[in-house]
Amino acid sequence: MNAALTITRPGIGDLAILLLCLMLIPLSLHWLGKARSVPDAIRITSPDTTSKIYSLAPDRTLNVNGRLGTSSIEISNGSARFTSSPCSGKHCVLSGWHSRSGSGMACLPNRVAMTLLAPDDTYDGLNY
Amino acid sequence: MPGLAIVLLSLSACQSEEVLSRQSFVFGTLVEVKIRTSDRDQAIDAVDTLFSRFDQLHTDWHAWKLGDMTATSAKLSQDEWFTPAASITPVLEYSQQLYRDSRGLFNPAMGSLIALWGFHADTLPDKPPAETAIDSILRNLPGMDDIEFNNGRVRGHHPHIIIDAGGMAKGYAVDTGTELLRKHGINNALLNAGGDLCGIGNRGDRAWRVGIRHPNGQGVLASIDLSDGECVFTSGDYERGYDYENRHYHHIIDPRTGYPANGAVSVTVLHPDGARADAASTALLVAGVDGWQDIARSMKVDKVLLVDHQGRLHMTAGMQKRVVIRDNAAQEIIIAPQV
Amino acid sequence: MASQAPALQISREDRQIALLASLAVAIHILESGIPSPVPGVKPGLANIITLLVLFRFGWRYAAWVSGLRVLAGSLLIGTFMSPTFFLSLAGATASMLAIGVLWLLPKGWVGVYGISILAAVSHVCAQLVTAWLLFIPHSMILGLLPVLIAAGIIFGIFNAIIVASIQKRLTEQPSPV
Numbered sequence: 256m257n258a259a260l261t262i263t264r265p266g267i268g269d270l271a272i273l274l275l276c277l278m279l280i281p282l283s284l285h286w287l288g289k290a291r292s293v294p295d296a297i298r299i300t301s302p303d304t305t306s307k308i309y310s311l312a313p314d315r316t317l318n319v320n321g322r323l324g325t326s327s328i329e330i331s332n333g334s335a336r337f338t339s340s341p342c343s344g345k346h347c348v349l350s351g352w353h354s355r356s357g358s359g360m361a362c363l364p365n366r367v368a369m370t371l372l373a374p375d376d377t378y379d380g381l382n383y
Numbered sequence: 384m385p386g387l388a389i390v391l392l393s394l395s396a397c398q399s400e401e402v403l404s405r406q407s408f409v410f411g412t413l414v415e416v417k418i419r420t421s422d423r424d425q426a427i428d429a430v431d432t433l434f435s436r437f438d439q440l441h442t443d444w445h446a447w448k449l450g451d452m453t454a455t456s457a458k459l460s461q462d463e464w465f466t467p468a469a470s471i472t473p474v475l476e477y478s479q480q481l482y483r484d485s486r487g488l489f490n491p492a493m494g495s496l497i498a499l500w501g502f503h504a505d506t507l508p509d510k511p512p513a514e515t516a517i518d519s520i521l522r523n524l525p526g527m528d529d530i531e532f533n534n535g536r537v538r539g540h541h542p543h544i545i546i547d548a549g550g551m552a553k554g555y556a557v558d559t560g561t562e563l564l565r566k567h568g569i570n571n572a573l574l575n576a577g578g579d580l581c582g583i584g585n586r587g588d589r590a591w592r593v594g595i596r597h598p599n600g601q602g603v604l605a606s607i608d609l610s611d612g613e614c615v616f617t618s619g620d621y622e623r624g625y626d627y628e629n630r631h632y633h634h635i636i637d638p639r640t641g642y643p644a645n646g647a648v649s650v651t652v653l654h655p656d657g658a659r660a661d662a663a664s665t666a667l668l669v670a671g672v673d674g675w676q677d678i679a680r681s682m683k684v685d686k687v688l689l690v691d692h693q694g695r696l697h698m699t700a701g702m703q704k705r706v707v708i709r710d711n712a713a714q715e716i717i718i719a720p721q722v
Numbered sequence: 723m724a725s726q727a728p729a730l731q732i733s734r735e736d737r738q739i740a741l742l743a744s745l746a747v748a749i750h751i752l753e754s755g756i757p758s759p760v761p762g763v764k765p766g767l768a769n770i771i772t773l774l775v776l777f778r779f780g781w782r783y784a785a786w787v788s789g790l791r792v793l794a795g796s797l798l799i800g801t802f803m804s805p806t807f808f809l810s811l812a813g814a815t816a817s818m819l820a821i822g823v824l825w826l827l828p829k830g831w832v833g834v835y836g837i838s839i840l841a842a843v844s845h846v847c848a849q850l851v852t853a854w855l856l857f858i859p860h861s862m863i864l865g866l867l868p869v870l871i872a873a874g875i876i877f878g879i880f881n882a883i884i885v886a887s888i889q890k891r892l893t894e895q896p897s898p899v
Contacts, residue, residue, distance in 0.1 A: 265882075268832035269839070272824075276843045276875050283867040298707060306707040308606070378594035378606060379417060379586060382615050382651065383578040 294356035294371035297335050299328065302366040311335070311371075321365030328369055340365055402586065405430045409437040410556055412577030418564075419571035419587050429567035433560050437576075440556050443470040446494055446547040447503035456494065456546045459530065459539030466536050474548055474555055475530060475537060477658060481551055482527035484659075484682045485666035490638045492525040494545025500643075502634045503547070507625040511632050517641040524638060550635075554616060554661025557581045561612070561657075573609070579616045581657050582609035595706075598649040598690050605688070605708045607653060614657040618664035619649030637669045645692075646671010653686035653705060660684065672697060676719050739779060743787045743794075746771035750795035750810070767877065768795075769817060769841050773834065773885045778892075781818075781825045788814045808856060809849045816848030817841035834886050839878030846874040 265273075300306040301319045309317065314331045316338065324341035334354035337347040342364035350360050356373030400421045407414055414437060420426040443451045451468035455475070458465045467475070478491045494503070499516055501508035520543070529541035548555075553576050561581050564572050571584030573591040582591040590608035597604040598619050607615055620643065624633030637644045650667040654660035663684045670678040672691045676699075679687050685701040695715040698706065703718055749768045768791055776784035792814045796807040820840045824832050850870055 264833070265835040266830075266833050268827075268830075269834075269836035272832065272836035272840050273875065273879075276839055276871065276878075279843065279871050280868045283871060307710050308707055309710045377592070378603070379573050379591045380415070380575040380580045380593050381578060381596050381603075382580055382593050382607075382617050383596035383598075383619070 294333065294354070294373050296372040297328075297330065298359075298370045298372055300366075300368045300370075301326075308372065319367050321362065321367040323365045326362050326365050326367040335369055335371060336360075337362060337369075340367065400587065403427070403430075405434075407434045407437075409434050410441045410553065410576060412553075414577065415575040416564075417573040417575075417586075417591075418569055419584070420569065422568075425568055429564050429569050432567065433563055433574075436563060437556060437560065440470065440552075440559065443468065444474065444548055444552050444556075446545070446549060447498065452546055452548070455537075456544060459537065459544040459546070460542050462538065462540060462542075464533070464536045464538045472532075472535060472537065474552070475546070476532060477555065478546075478548055478551060478662075479527040479530060479532075481659060481662040481666075481682070485662060485678055486681055487526055487638060488669040488678060489550050489662045489666040490524075490526055491546055491548045491550060492527045492529060492541070492544050493520075493636070493638055494547035495543050496520050496524065496636055496638070496641060497547050497549075497634065498545065500632065500634070500636060501625075502623065507623075509625065510627045521641040526638075550618075550665035551658045551662040553577070553579055554614070554657035554659070557614060557657040557661075579614070579657075579661065580609070581614035582611065584611055595651055595688070599694070603709055604690070604696075605706045607706050612655045613653060614655065614660045615651060615653050616657065616660040616664045617649055617651040618668045620644065620647075620668070621649070635665055635668055639669075644669040644671065646673065647675070648690045648692055648694075650675065650690075651688040651702075652684050653702060654684050663687075735779065739775060739783055739787065742771050742775050743790050746787055746791040747794045747798065750791050751799055754795075754799055754801075754806070767881065769838065769845065769878075770881045770884050772814075772817070772821070773838055773841070773881065774888060776821060776825070776837070777834070777885070777889060781822055784821065785818050788818050805853075805856070809852055812852035813845040813849040816844040820844035834889065835879065835882040838882035838885060839875055842878035842881060843871055843874040846870040 295311055296308050297311055298306060298308045299317065299319055301321055309330070311330055311333050317328045317330065319326050319328065321341070326340040326347070327338045329336055329338045334352045336352045337350070337360060340347050340362040342362045347360045347362040353360060353369075353371055356371050359368060359370035361368035400419060401423070403418045403420060403423065403426050405416050405427070414434065416430045416433060418426040418430065445452055447453065451471050455467045455471050458467070481489055482491065496517070497503060499512045499520060501512070523543070525541040525544045529539060529544060531538045531540065557574055557576050557579065558581070560574050561572070561583055564574070564583060569583065571587070572582070574581045578596075580593050585591060590610070593607050593609060593615050594603040595605045595607065595615070595617065598621055600621070609615065618635060620631065620633045620635070622633055622635070624631055624643070626632070633643045635644045636642065647668055650664045652660040652664045652667065654663065659682065663679070663682045666678055666682060667675045667687060667689065672689060675687065675689055675697070679685070679699065685699055686705060687699045688702050688706060689697040691697060695717060696708070697717045697719060699719055708716070746768050749771060753767050771791070772784050772788045775787045792807070792810045796802040796804070796810060801807050821837055824837050824840060847867070850867055
């Protein structure tokens with residue numbers, strides 16, 4: 256039996272490994288930042304105005320005017336859902352919460368659509 | 384660390400195609416090229432060729448440093464036929480076309496006026512020119528119609544013609560650049576010449592996405608997904624210029640008044656032709672909030688976004704379909720559907 | 723390091739190893755009941771046994787016990803050749819490789835805690851990447867990496883505390899087996 260391995264108190268080497276592994280956490284966070292699909296914004300498209308991007312940060316309800324009337328989109332806890340829409344099937348309301356980037360829902364009769372956007376969905380270039 | 388090594392290995396293994404990004408200070412500005420490719424060597428080769436071409440064009444077309452363009456300007460004022468350098472003639476011809484389409488608001492023949500304002504120098508002056516000096520140039524302002532073309536030869540009919548193609552040269556260069564990239568087998572790239580961009584193909588997972596910076600400098604106003612071959616150009620009063628007695632004097636001069644254009648803060652044009660988009664953004668900034676729609680029609684650009692001094696956004700219906708506005712960008716959006 | 727057992731003669735050490743291996747299989751089966759964000763990805767409690775074997779008999783025996791655990795465990799649960807089996811295999815292989823690297827270091831540099839933490843972290847990393855590569859090629863899976871690395875560190879420390887206390891007892895009094 257190896258005498259050194261009977262040491263049951265953590266030493267400097269153990270601490271070094273612990274620190275290295277702890278460093279892996281922020282590293283993997285940073286590094287998978289692109290792969291992670293946690294959205295931070297929502298794009299809302301409607302017929303009467305221009306498409307707009309809203310931040311998912313403060314929880315609130317956005318009212319969007321469409322062809323038939325007002326569709327309400329609730330933003331809460333980084334997710335979004337249609338809470339009401341003046342369309343017949345109410346598929347958009349029934350689909351519930353959406354929380355993944357790229358996912359979204361449209362109320363087609365009312366011509367209102369939403370899409371969740373991830374932080375990496377930023378710009379490839381800036382125009383000025 | 385085996386765990387980490389395995390993760391690293393597996394992530395790199397699935398990226399046979401990559402988006403390469405290269406930057407260089409050419410054409411008097413920072414040029415960035417992003418290329419989506421699986422052939423790194425081919426892409427680097429193409430970008431190097433592009434950068435050296437841009438360097439050459441910058442020298443050839445420079446409005447006040449000795450080169451093909453200054454030589455051409457000198458001969459144009461002599462009222463006789465001559466053959467300019469090969470890189471010059473197409474620029475002159477197209478500039479004349481754009482001058483006419485813009486009803487003279489884009490005027491590359493009035494280099495003398497730009498020079499009077501002090502913009503034909505690396506260091507800008509600290510005060511604007513005297514009103515009398517501006518008036519004397521304005522009274523007999525050269526235009527692109529003072530240039531006659533005949534079978535590759537040109538003749539100037541005005542003693543004070545100085546060509547300053549600054550309002551379209553970048554666009555023309557970017558068009559040359561995208562053509563060059565395509566010839567090198569590049570089918571997916573984003574060319575960014577100091578804030579004016581043209582896209583080829585797409586990024587792979589989606590279109591090339593361009594953010595339009597807010598003219599007040601506070602973040603992004605809107606974003607546009609570029610279609611294949613599309614360019615987005617913006618002219619603004621915040622660009623090259625100087626302050627004197629609490630007033631800002633910028634380099635886009637209104638040929639009607641002889642003073643810097645003040646009818647709008649910025650104009651963004653989306654168009655497949657970079658040179659036209661460049662000239663149109665200049666001409667429409669000069670036209671201002673009251674006259675931009677007419678000039679947009681005559682310049683045949685249907686995707687225009689104008690920011691006025693109140694921070695309101697004016698845009699064509701064509702632009703409205705393409706642009707995504709950030710929610711904090713503006714209180715009011717005005718659509719001009721008839722353009 | 724490991725003592726050489728004469729052929730066809732069951733030594734005390736053989737019995738110890740067999741007992742530890744069966745314990746490893748038992749823990750492996752128990753661990754399969756622990757819920758995890760990705761089915762089959764486990765914090766590696768069975769590494770406790772691997773580490774005990776390692777410290778008492780050396781790396782080669784630890785690797786044997788580890789492999790036996792994966793094989794016997796999957797046969798007993800009925801997951802042999804299923805995704806779960808490959809995840810276990812990947813985890814065991816990665817942690818044995820990590821342990822092997824540390825084992826080559828001069829003695830005294832790294833103790834129970836370091837080896838245990840690295841073994842557990844390698845275990846989850848390898849399992850997650852295997853899950854991503856072979857079964858669920860969605861980037862969501864890799865998004866779990868930070869959480870699972872954190873879990874790996876916690877379980878690594880937990881395992882080490884257990885191993886250290888067992889080691890202490892075993893060195894204080896002669897082995898009961």
